[in-house]
Amino acid sequence: MNPKFYSLPEEKQQAMLNAGFHVFSQNTYKKSPMSEIAEAAGISKALLFHYFHNKKELYLFLWDTCARVTVEEMEKSGCYEQKDLFDSMNYGMQAKMRITRRYPDMALFAVKAFYEKDPEVAGEIQKSMNGYLSIHARRKLQEVNPDDFIPGIDLNMMYMEMYWASEGYLWEFLQRGAMDFDEMERGFQKLLAFWKSVYLRKPHGEFK
Secondary structure: OOHHHHHOOHHHHHHHHHHHHHHHHHOOOOOOOHHHHHHHHOOOHHHHHHHOOOHHHHHHHHHHHHHHHHHHHHHHHOHHHOOOHHHHHHHHHHHHHHHHHHOHHHHHHHHHHHOOOOOOOHHHHHHHHHHHHHHHHHHHHOOOOHHHEOOOOOHHHHHHHHHHHHHHHHHHHHOOOOOOHHHHHHHHHHHHHHHHHHHEOOOOOOOO
C-alpha cells in the first residue's frame, strides 16, 4: 500500500475503505472488480491503483482493518477483562453488534473473507484468523477454572465450538439485510443460557 493513503483526508480514506467493504461483501474476491470499487468510492480506477497496487493488497488491507477495529471495540467493551468465559463471549458479541450497527458492510466482508476460497488470498486470511483464535483462546482458557465445568470436557474444543457458533449466529443475521438487533440480542442470550446448561457442572444434588 502507498503510505500516502494515510495523508488523505479522513473522509476520502473512509470512502475507499467503505467502497471496498461493500463491493467485496457482495461478491467473491474474483468477481469484485477494482473498477466497481473505484466507482463506489467516487474516484478513478487509476487513483485507486495509486494507493493500492493491486486487488490483493486492497483486500488484505481491508481484512487487517477489520481485525484492528474489532480488537479496538473488544477492548473498549471490556471483553478481554472478563474472567467468566460466558461473560466474555457475551461482551464480545455485544461489541460485534455495535460494529455491525456502524459498519454493516465491514461485518459482512469479514465473514465472507473468512470463507473465501480464492488461493490468492485464502491462505493469508486463514493464517491470520487462526493465529488470532489461538492467542485469544489460550488467554481466555488460562483464566477458566476447570472445576466449574462438567468433568472430562475438552475446554479448548468447547471454546472453539462456542466461538464458531457465535460467528454463525452473526452470519445468519447479516444475511437478512435489515437487522433486528433486539431480536439478535434475545436470541444470543438464549444461546448463552443453553451453553451454560450443557457445559457447566451442576451444583451438588442437582440432577437433570
